[in-house]
Amino acid sequence: MKNQNLIVLNFKTYKESTGDAALKLAKTCDDVAMENNVNIIVCPQIGDIYRISREVDIPVFAQGFENIKYGSNTGHVLPESVKEAGAAGCLLNHSENRLKFADIDASIQKLKELCMTSIVCTNNIATTKAAAALSPDYVAVEPPELIGSGISVSKAQPEVITGSVDAVKKVNENVRVLCGAGISTGSDLKSALELGTEGVLLASGIVCAKDPKAALLDLICGLG
Amino acid sequence: MKNQNLIVLNFKTYKESTGDAALKLAKTCDDVAMENNVNIIVCPQIGDIYRISREVDIPVFAQGFENIKYGSNTGHVLPESVKEAGAAGCLLNHSENRLKFADIDASIQKLKELCMTSIVCTNNIATTKAAAALSPDYVAVEPPELIGSGISVSKAQPEVITGSVDAVKKVNENVRVLCGAGISTGSDLKSALELGTEGVLLASGIVCAKDPKAALLDLICGLG
Amino acid sequence: MKNQNLIVLNFKTYKESTGDAALKLAKTCDDVAMENNVNIIVCPQIGDIYRISREVDIPVFAQGFENIKYGSNTGHVLPESVKEAGAAGCLLNHSENRLKFADIDASIQKLKELCMTSIVCTNNIATTKAAAALSPDYVAVEPPELIGSGISVSKAQPEVITGSVDAVKKVNENVRVLCGAGISTGSDLKSALELGTEGVLLASGIVCAKDPKAALLDLICGLG
Amino acid sequence: MKNQNLIVLNFKTYKESTGDAALKLAKTCDDVAMENNVNIIVCPQIGDIYRISREVDIPVFAQGFENIKYGSNTGHVLPESVKEAGAAGCLLNHSENRLKFADIDASIQKLKELCMTSIVCTNNIATTKAAAALSPDYVAVEPPELIGSGISVSKAQPEVITGSVDAVKKVNENVRVLCGAGISTGSDLKSALELGTEGVLLASGIVCAKDPKAALLDLICGLG
Numbered sequence: 062m063k064n065q066n067l068i069v070l071n072f073k074t075y076k077e078s079t080g081d082a083a084l085k086l087a088k089t090c091d092d093v094a095m096e097n098n099v100n101i102i103v104c105p106q107i108g109d110i111y112r113i114s115r116e117v118d119i120p121v122f123a124q125g126f127e128n129i130k131y132g133s134n135t136g137h138v139l140p141e142s143v144k145e146a147g148a149a150g151c152l153l154n155h156s157e158n159r160l161k162f163a164d165i166d167a168s169i170q171k172l173k174e175l176c177m178t179s180i181v182c183t184n185n186i187a188t189t190k191a192a193a194a195l196s197p198d199y200v201a202v203e204p205p206e207l208i209g210s211g212i213s214v215s216k217a218q219p220e221v222i223t224g225s226v227d228a229v230k231k232v233n234e235n236v237r238v239l240c241g242a243g244i245s246t247g248s249d250l251k252s253a254l255e256l257g258t259e260g261v262l263l264a265s266g267i268v269c270a271k272d273p274k275a276a277l278l279d280l281i282c283g284l285g
Numbered sequence: 286m287k288n289q290n291l292i293v294l295n296f297k298t299y300k301e302s303t304g305d306a307a308l309k310l311a312k313t314c315d316d317v318a319m320e321n322n323v324n325i326i327v328c329p330q331i332g333d334i335y336r337i338s339r340e341v342d343i344p345v346f347a348q349g350f351e352n353i354k355y356g357s358n359t360g361h362v363l364p365e366s367v368k369e370a371g372a373a374g375c376l377l378n379h380s381e382n383r384l385k386f387a388d389i390d391a392s393i394q395k396l397k398e399l400c401m402t403s404i405v406c407t408n409n410i411a412t413t414k415a416a417a418a419l420s421p422d423y424v425a426v427e428p429p430e431l432i433g434s435g436i437s438v439s440k441a442q443p444e445v446i447t448g449s450v451d452a453v454k455k456v457n458e459n460v461r462v463l464c465g466a467g468i469s470t471g472s473d474l475k476s477a478l479e480l481g482t483e484g485v486l487l488a489s490g491i492v493c494a495k496d497p498k499a500a501l502l503d504l505i506c507g508l509g
Numbered sequence: 510m511k512n513q514n515l516i517v518l519n520f521k522t523y524k525e526s527t528g529d530a531a532l533k534l535a536k537t538c539d540d541v542a543m544e545n546n547v548n549i550i551v552c553p554q555i556g557d558i559y560r561i562s563r564e565v566d567i568p569v570f571a572q573g574f575e576n577i578k579y580g581s582n583t584g585h586v587l588p589e590s591v592k593e594a595g596a597a598g599c600l601l602n603h604s605e606n607r608l609k610f611a612d613i614d615a616s617i618q619k620l621k622e623l624c625m626t627s628i629v630c631t632n633n634i635a636t637t638k639a640a641a642a643l644s645p646d647y648v649a650v651e652p653p654e655l656i657g658s659g660i661s662v663s664k665a666q667p668e669v670i671t672g673s674v675d676a677v678k679k680v681n682e683n684v685r686v687l688c689g690a691g692i693s694t695g696s697d698l699k700s701a702l703e704l705g706t707e708g709v710l711l712a713s714g715i716v717c718a719k720d721p722k723a724a725l726l727d728l729i730c731g732l733g
Numbered sequence: 734m735k736n737q738n739l740i741v742l743n744f745k746t747y748k749e750s751t752g753d754a755a756l757k758l759a760k761t762c763d764d765v766a767m768e769n770n771v772n773i774i775v776c777p778q779i780g781d782i783y784r785i786s787r788e789v790d791i792p793v794f795a796q797g798f799e800n801i802k803y804g805s806n807t808g809h810v811l812p813e814s815v816k817e818a819g820a821a822g823c824l825l826n827h828s829e830n831r832l833k834f835a836d837i838d839a840s841i842q843k844l845k846e847l848c849m850t851s852i853v854c855t856n857n858i859a860t861t862k863a864a865a866a867l868s869p870d871y872v873a874v875e876p877p878e879l880i881g882s883g884i885s886v887s888k889a890q891p892e893v894i895t896g897s898v899d900a901v902k903k904v905n906e907n908v909r910v911l912c913g914a915g916i917s918t919g920s921d922l923k924s925a926l927e928l929g930t931e932g933v934l935l936a937s938g939i940v941c942a943k944d945p946k947a948a949l950l951d952l953i954c955g956l957g
Contacts, residue, residue, distance in 0.1 A: 074358040080369030106363060108370035111335045125360030131300040133433060133489070136349030136382030138362075139330060145304030146332035158360030159609040162602060166636050187643050188614050194639035194680065209357060232642065232680065265357070378834060385831040390860050411867050412838050418863035418904065456866065456904065524803040528817030554811060556818035559783050573808030581881060581937070582746040584797030584830030586810075587778060593752030594780035606808030657805060713805070 064099055064284045067239065067260030068250070068277075069180065069201070070267055071124065071152065072105045078268045083109040084116060086273060091117035093277045099284055100260070101277070104152055107138055114147025122150040122178070128164040128171070140171050150178030152262075153197070156205045169197045180239065180262070186221060190228035193236045200229060201262040203241035209265050213249035214242040219256055226257035245276070250283025288323055288508045291484030292474070292501075293404065293425070293463065294491055295348065295376065296329045302492045307333040308340060310497055315341035317501045323508055324484070325501070328376055331362055338371025346374040346402070352388040352395070364395050374402030376486075377421070380429045393421045404463065404486070410445060414452035417460045424453060425486040427465035433489050437473035438466040443480055450481035469500070474507025512547055512732045515708030516698070516725075517628065517649070517687065518715055519572065519600065520553045526716045531557040532564060534721060539565035541725045547732055548708070549725070552600055555586055562595025570598040570626070576612040576619070588619050598626030600710075601645070604653045617645045628687065628710070634669060638676035641684045648677060649710040651689035657713050661697035662690040667704055674705035693724070698731025736771055736956045739932030740922070740949075741852065741873070741911065742939055743796065743824065744777045750940045755781040756788060758945060763789035765949045771956055772932070773949070776824055779810055786819025794822040794850070800836040800843070812843050822850030824934075825869070828877045841869045852911065852934070858893060862900035865908045872901060873934040875913035881937050885921035886914040891928055898929035917948070922955025 070090060072078035078086050083105045094101040095118065104122045105113050114121040123143040127134070131141065143151065153168050154160045160168070165181060172179040179197040183189040184205050192200045202225045207214050215222055226238050237260075240253035245266025253261050263280075270276035294314060296302035302310055307329045318325040319342065328346045329337050338345040347367040351358075355365065367375065377392050378384045384392070389405060396403040403421040407413040408429050416424045426449045431438045439446055450462050461484075464477035469490025477485050487504075494500035518538060520526035526534055531553045542549040543566065552570045553561050562569040571591040575582075579589065591599065601616050602608045608616065613629060620627040627645040631637040632653050640648045650673045655662050663670055674686050685708075688701035693714025701709050711728075718724035742762060744750035750758055755777045766773040767790065776794045777785050786793040795815040799806075803813065815823065825840050826832045832840070837853060844851040851869040855861040856877050864872045874897045879886050887894055898910050909932075912925035917938025925933050935952075942948035 071359055074353065074355060074361060074363040074366065076355040076365075079355070079363060079366050106366045107331050108334060108362070108366045110332060129298065131298060131303070134298040134381055135295055135376065135379040135488075137298060138332070139298040139303060141300075142298065142303050142330045142332045152359065154610055155359040156611075157358055159611055161607040162610045162613055162640070163604075163607055163632050163636060165610055166633070166639070184611050185614070188611060191614070191639040191642035192610070194642055194676075195635050228642075264359075380835075383833040383835055386826060386834045386837055386863070387828075387831050387856050387860060389834055390857070390863070408835050409838070412835060415838070415863040415866035416834070418866055418900075419859050452866075519807055522801065522803060522806040522809060522811040522814065524813075527803070527811060527814050554814045555779050556782060556810070556814040558780060577746065579746060579748040579751070582829055583743055583824065583827040583936075585746060586780070587746040587751060589748075590746065590751050590778045590780045600807065603807040605806055712807075 065259070066254060066284055067100045067102060068280065069102045069122070069239065069260065069262045070104060071262060071264040072103065072268060073264050074106060075268050079106060080109065084113055086268065087113045087117050089274050090277065091119050093274060093281065094119045097281055099281050102150070107143065110143065110146040110148050120149040121147055122152060123148040124152050125155065125158050126151060126168070128167045140175060144175050144177060148177065150180065153179060153181045155182045156184060156203060156208055165192070166195050169195050182241065186224040186228050189225040190232055193229040193232040196233055197236060199237050199239050201239035201241045203262065207242035210243045211245065212243045213252070215240055215244065215249055215253040215256055217243065219252070222253065222256040222258060247279050247281065247283035250280055251285065254283070254285070289483065290478060290508055291324045291326060291463065292504065293326045293346070293484065293486045294328060295486060295488040296327065296492060297488050298330060299492050303330060304333065308337055310492065311337045311341050313498050314501065315343050317498060317505065318343045321505055323505050326374070331367065334367065334370040334372050344373040345371055346376060347372040348376050349379065349382050350375060352391045364399060368399050368401060372401065374404065377403060377405045379406045380408060380427060380432055389416070390419050393419050406465065410448040410452050413449040414456055417453040417456040420457055421460060423461050423463050425463040425465045427486065431466035434467045435469065436467045437476070439464050439468065439473055439477040439480055441467065443476070446477065446480040446482060469504070471503050471505065471507035474504055475509065478507070478509070513707070514702060514732055515548045515550060515687065516728065517550045517570070517708065517710045518552060519710060519712040520551065520716060521712050522554060523716050527554060528557060532561055534716065535561045535565050537722050538725065539567050541722060541729065542567045545729055547729050550598070555591065558591065558594040558596050568597040569595055570600060571596040572600050573603065573606050574599060576615045588623060592623050592625060596625065598628065601627060601629045603630045604632060604651060604656055613640070614643050617643050630689065634672040634676050637673040638680055641677040641680040644681055645684060647685050647687050649687040649689045651710065655690035658691045659693065660691045663688055663692065663697055663701040663704055665691065667700070670701065670704040670706060695727050695730035698728055699733060702731070702733070737931070738926060738956055739772045739774060739911065740952065741774045741794070741932065741934045742776060743934060743936040744775065744940060745936050746778060747940050751778060752781060756785055758940065759785045759789050761946050762949065763791050765946060765953065766791045769953055771953050774822070779815065782815065782818040782820050792821040793819055794824060795820040796824050797827065797830050798823060798840070800839045812847060816847050816849060820849065822852065825851060825853045827854045828856060828875060828880055837864070838867050841867050854913065858896040858900050861897040862904055865901040865904040868905055869908060871909050871911050873911035873913045875934065879914035882915045883917065884915045885924070887912050887916065887921055887925040887928055889915065891924070894925065894928040894930060917952070919951050919953065919955035922952055923957065926955070926957070
């Protein structure tokens with residue numbers, strides 16, 4: 062049976078995950094997911110979603126969109142456009158793309174309307190609890206100081222993760238918790254799951270690895 | 286000989302210009318351009334650039350990007366990504382997406398570096414003159430109150446257009462001037478050209494027309 | 510005994526509440542509060558806080574500040590500066606000044622640290638519940654479509670108010686609820702209190718009234 | 734006769750230039766200016782403008798405002814409020830507070846209307862030239878990488894200063910040029926004036942000096 066835990070790979074805007082390189086990386090993720098029967102979700106840049114979603118079987122999520130409607134919004138990213146390009150879900154409020162509070166709420170509702178999955182990023186226990194009150198599908202707790210640090214939050218600040226899981230369950234038990242920030246190895250993932258999360262959100266540890274496939278294979282060992 | 290004047294069609298985020306509809310509209314523009322030997326440039330949403338640029342021969346421009354570099358910029362639009370998706374140029378500083386002054390300068394330089402064409406939108410004679418000092422390929426003068434109004438700036442405020450053309454030529458005679466705001470008919474285009482511009486930037490007049498092809502055919506009559 | 514319910518008057522940036530006029534209005538509020546033994550809080554513009562706080566006995570709150578620290582932040586509003594100018598509390602996340610989610614959390618913590626009172630504005634039941642999880646002193650529910658409308662939320666959408674009060678109490682019973690949007694008369698205030706709130710946040714109904722003192726006197730009748 | 738060159742001191746949001754400390758620093762500037770017959774302008778935080786402008790004779794400028802009109806703009810900084818608080822001019826587009834291009838133009842016009850002086854900060858020769866086309870009273874050229882560095886632009890990049898002076902004079906000879914970034918000593922000021930500027934914009938070199946009065950006295954030696 063397929064392990065239900067998620068590995069969400071944020072492509073950010075690295076050179077290693079832009080354009081042709083993004084497509085290659087997404088295919089690697091697709092291969093690893095299919096061969097090992099695990100859930101990997103890729104989050105490429107908006108300009109790459111269309112081509113990637115045509116070439117892989119794993120879900121493709123957007124890194125974000127704007128709280129706008131059809132109309133006169135030159136240069137802005139419409140949720141419906143992201144959906145039509147092939148995205149099945151979206152990250153919201155990543156630490157590199159913080160959203161206004163009212164826009165997070167509206168965006169979660171919009172994603173529900175479009176039958177897309179929402180992952181709201183948060184930075185501590187209080188904001189995780191608050192985000193859960195907005196009923197997204199997932200929250201991903203990422204202490205900003207550990208993002209890209211190589212120091213896994215699941216090891217360095219386990220109390221943030223367990224505290225977040227507890228707080229979320231009190232507010233809305235249907236919301237699932239992911240663990241982000243500093244995750245790169247199977248061991249990081251394993252401890253994240255042991256703390257009560259249902260997966261991880263990660264980026265540079267895989268995207269910028271010398272051998273992304275090897276890094277992914279190491280990571281998924283953590284699924285147990 | 287091909288008329289050198291430009292028709293730049295901003296797709297904005299209308300329902301009529303998102304996803305499949307965007308592709309259809311771009312193909313219509315392509316047909317009209319090819320059959321009539323005129324220059325039409327389409328500016329679809331970022332998520333649609335890849336698929337459109339694979340299917341049309343006319344240039345595809347982006348509606349904007351952000352002044353960022355490869356790296357950790359979740360949810361932001363990287364210039365290199367826009368280029369890899371297939372864009373040959375970009376609108377900058379549209380009234381619906383105003384940029385910081387220093388970012389306009391940096392973005393024009395970035396586009397030069399990527400061998401892409403820059404069109405900087407401005408709102409009056411003073412800002413048009415100032416923008417020309419930054420040496421973009423084009424400036425597009427659009428009094429904001431006329432955008433989407435159906436009232437052509439070339440008829441309602443011809444002095445803004447002639448004043449802009451004069452001011453630009455004093456600062457940098459290589460910068461070409463486009464005329465925006467309220468343009469929709471061949472007659473609007475004709476007067477824009479008579480005022481010294483080298484083309485028009487328009488949107489709803491074509492995109493939201495009942496019959497975009499007919500609207501385009503009427504428009505290009507203005508090229509003379 | 511003094512009625513504990515609050516009347517919070519947001520001065521916004523009206524001509525009637527800028528500079529000398531702001532001082533005059535604040536003194537009127539001070540007079541009404543003292544003569545009638547009621548709680549009125551004034552929220553003038555940042556440039557007027559110092560002079561007003563020297564001349565009135567009622568609390569002066571800021572309309573907002575930025576999540577920044579001492580240092581190089583030209584043109585930005587430092588929380589410590591607002592405090593030194595004489596503010597005893599602050600509005601956060603007003604619909605005309607929406608904040609990023611993480612900044613709301615950090616700003617509430619900053620206000621606690623500075624021994625200042627926090628009032629977080631929200632727009633519906635879900636965001637009110639989420640804001641309560643961040644433990645501010647007050648939340649002020651204001652459906653944006655009713656702000657400045659003259660249609661009182663306590664009459665037009667009473668279920669938003671009772672739903673907010675219920676949701677807040679479940680998350681953190683120490684957080685008190687204010688009612689905003691369209692409030693101007695004593696009757697509006699009375700119904701707001703009957704719905705379980707502990708006061709109101711209002712602006713144009715008093716600030717732009719022909720006779721603000723008379724309007725305030727009518728309003729406080731609603732305190733019962 | 735009084736030397737016409739300007740020393741503009743940006744208080745930023747340092748602890749040494751907030752509230753009571755800001756007032757003390759402004760009085761030191763006032764003393765030095767009066768005793769030595771030189772032009773010093775202080776730019777405190779918005780919350781400190783009122784009290785400082787009542788206590789000093791030298792001009793007080795704001796660090797910025799927003800391009801808004803009287804009305805519903807909770808938490809925003811109205812130009813008229815800054816004027817009423819006592820400001821005689823304003824910095825615009827500081828590198829820590831970059832403005833949108835169209836807002837710089839509108840803000841310069843607004844300052845003219847309010848009979849206030851405008852100083853537009855720019856980051857290189859091209860943007861300085863462009864800013865001059867908008868006809869502010871002053872432009873202040875500040876290569877961002879040197880701000881707060883202690884390395885004077887007038888010594889490290891003299892060609893940026895002379896290039897800016899030349900470019901400005903071609904576009905609008907009434908616009909005067911100030912030199913910013915890394916300025917702290919009399920020697921820095923002297924070289925700035927020799928390169929054709931009419932003064933300097935500086936901050937930490939004086940504000941954070943152990944003895945700001947001594948630092949100012951050293952600085953004004955550079956006026957010759």
